[in-house]
Amino acid sequence: MERLLRYAVNRYVGGPNRSWLYTSAAVLAYRFVRSTMTRKEIVEIGGVGRGQKIVIEHLPVTHAEQIKEGKRVRKAEKRQLKVDKRQARVEKRARRSERRARRTEKRQVRAARRAEKRSAKAA
Secondary structure (H helix, E strand, C coil): CHHHHHHHHHHHHCCHHHHHHHHHHHHHHHHHHHHHHCCCCCCCCCCCCCCCCCCCCCCCCCHHHHHHHHHHHHHHHHHHHHHHHHHHHHHHHHHHHHHHHHHHHHHHHHHHHHHHHHHHHHC
16 A cells, blocks of 8 residues: 555656655655554553453454355355255155065065965965
């Protein structure tokens, strides 16, 4: 930002030889504004007595990083939900095919018994 500001002032004034004073003033003003507008650490030493505790909370991540992490978590949950649904479908198909196989096995056993009974009656 400072470089951009210096370049703009140099171009506006007409060259680096005549603009060093303006550039320096502009940079000082920019630094002053930046120092007054940015977040500062608050130190409060009044009102704390003996035996009292001070709890200081500090988040090591910015708000934007928290939002991105939330999005990552939601996407991961969606992916996991899709995987779980897919797995449930596969398991359901496997159960159905097992039921079909048991039914056909039972039918074959019944048919074999009927055939034995018929051959026993015929003999």
